[in-house]
Amino acid sequence: MxxxxxxxxxxxxxxxxxxxxxxxxxxxxxxxRTYKLPRSLVVTNRILKQYAPWRIALGTWLLLYLTKHTDILLGLDAPDPLRRMYKRSYFRGTWVLTALDAGFFTAMSIKPAWLRHLLSVVFSFYYLVFADAAEDKTRRVRASITVEHMRTSWEKAASNPILSFFSSLMRPSMTLKKVIKVKRPESSERAQLPPVQVHLYYAGNLDDLPDQTSLLLHFPGGGFVSMPPPCHEDAIARWAVQTGNLICSVNYGKSPEYPYPWAVEECYDLYCKIVESNGKVLGYRGDKPLKIALVGDSAGGNLVTAVTLKILTHNQNLLTSSVSSSFVMTSSDTSASIHESQAIPLPAGLIAIYPCLNFDLSCWMSPSQISLMRAESTTSLNGKSISHLLESKDHMRHQSPLSVEPDLERKSLWRRAFGLEANHAKRGTSLEERIKFMPPSMTDLKGANTSMLPSAGFVPRLAMTSRMSFFNDRIIPPGLMRAMAILYLGPHSYPDFDTDYLLSPIVAPSSLLAQFPKLYMMCGEKDPFVDDTVIFAGRIRKAKRENSRKSHHPEGDSESVTVRIMEGMSHAFLQMIPFLPDGDRATKAIGRWAQQILSSDDDTKTSMTKSKSLSNVAAIVTNEKDMIYRRRMGLVDGLYAGINEDSS
CATH class of the missing domain: 1.20.5 (Single alpha-helices involved in coiled-coils or other helix-helix interfaces)
Incomplete structure (x- = not known):
């Protein structure tokens, strides 16, 4: 006070x-002095003499507890914005994470280290009981969060020996856990930079490892700030057992020490080095074609798509420069050998889990984005969940403009207690029903369907992005998103969010998206990044359809993008595997996706031999040169023929 x-x-x-x-x-x-007390207290003391001290203490505590929660008993408390936002199992998972965060925040300044590790767990048990205090603690810390707070919160499962021990008991055992460093490609302009540190995980027979022909390359998430591979071992160990493949997890440089674009270039260089050596740098023999699947969650999902776009950009630039050079008319055109930089094979497939694909933290969605989401609701396997997402964005159909769940039907406290039906006469009024004046420019839309749900007469209305709609998210509130973005961008000048697709892959040009390999995406329905998943998938589908029409090929790319929306869940469910059954099921689904990518025999097979990597560009350039040569020789023959006719 x-x-x-x-x-x-x-x-x-x-x-x-x-x-x-x-x-x-x-x-x-x-x-x-008792005799100086008011008479009422003197009488109270005389009455309480017959009770034991512990009864008096307990009664006093109960009276204080009742006083504090009287408003809840009488139904006078404020409504909880999260009461129907998450499914029950996920909310319990966030309860545990919040208690752990509060406990570790409380103890992070304690020294020595052994005492800090012990008290972090003790305080976490306290905050499990007092959940409101835990939420208040984390809210205050996140309001002015630092890098140390982020790393303390997100790396606790690997840095705290107590949590690490119990986590190791719940995950499958590995036959190989090794940390190595891989040098940058010698042909790269970044060849002199420090090598890339990677963690290798394998659950099979070590004698079979050199003969492996597939690889799961993992870019771990962590807001670009924290969480090296050991923080993801709960999921990695399960994938290693399920797929039987070697998993290479990259410990890329974190911001703010290594801001954008360090992480993108580091992951890109590692991929190129694996391609160049055909897997020898990881212990493979390298005498057989190798298939690579990229997988990443959150920030790692951004890196998965950014690295793929960087590969496509490299190949496109190489093709453009090669074709342009072929128009130079020299005597050596027909005999010139291909010695330009090599094209880089694409991964066999991509898996992006709740990826962050857009750094433009805007508030409103454009009509084109809403239309893409509407189209996804009709094509996705999880159309029901996407329809629910569209409903949450139809703000005028709610009683509160900030509500993301149905809030019109509300039972009173006593009706809920006795199971009575809701009185429809007391039904809440939606914002749309309260409108008494329609601007003249909007009168033409009265007959149109302005709902966010799919329909033939669809007219998109104002809608907030998921980043703003789910601003009460228990895992990634807006302040935390701003902090991660500032740290990742670092000291750079104002970035161009509309064109820098390595930073925001969601703005990549359609010409690159049309060339994407098979893509699997998974995200929570209530995730602040769910818009990124749905819109990016919609853009890829649209780009591939347009490319199919231009090339006069049948539209067979509908299966090239698979989206799974986890109903009633938000972010970071892969970090809750020990206490969230849905997290374990999601991990198994991702493992099945990896198996499908690495076991398929389609055209996306990634060959790491130099001849294979050059074949596409070489064929195009050779055909172009042959065409020019034939045209030139035909022109010369025509001139000679004309001269002979004139002379005759």
């Missing part, structure tokens, strides 16, 4: 208030 009277929140004033209260209470306990 003192800090409020002063007009400036201050921990020092709060400490002063606590100390003064303790001193005054202690003085009254030891020096208070």
């Amino acid at each position: 003192l800090d409020h009277l002063i007009g400036r929140p201050s921990d020092n004033w709060k400490r002063t208030q606590i100390i003064l209260t303790l001193l005054a209470s202690t003085y009254l306990l030891f020096n208070g």
